[in-house]
Amino acid sequence: MRERRHTICLLELDEPLERVIAAQLDHAGYRTERGDSLAAVAIAEPAPSAVVVDIDSLNARERPDDISWLVRCGQRVPLLLLASDLISPRRERSLGGAAILYKPFTIGELRHCLADCLPADSGAKR
Secondary structure, eight states: OOOOOOEEEEESOOHHHHHHHHHHHHHTTOEEEEOSOHHHHHHOSSOOSEEEEEGGGOOTTTOTHHHHHHHHHHHHSOEEEEESSOOOHHHHHHTTTOEEEESSOOHHHHHHHHHHHSOGGGOOOO
């Protein structure tokens, strides 16, 4: 029986970071795709197994609907947020339980956090 590859959507990552993460996740057995927007990912069918978002690129003042789409997306699929700055506990609660990985991080840390986001029966490797 062929093993199912989990699709990880990469969203709002700068090009060099996206290229490195995509290559490493592909090597680890995941399939990666680039998301067009939070709104598109939140309603995509089929939904990806998880979404990795660089929260530094989201600006609630410029695009206030991004945060609502982020929460809506997180209700469908696990979210792993990449952040440079410490997120306050209050803001973290508003993000609907998304996992947070602070920059800088290693690829091992990314893979570990991603595996923790996926359901226990997913067979994701740490």
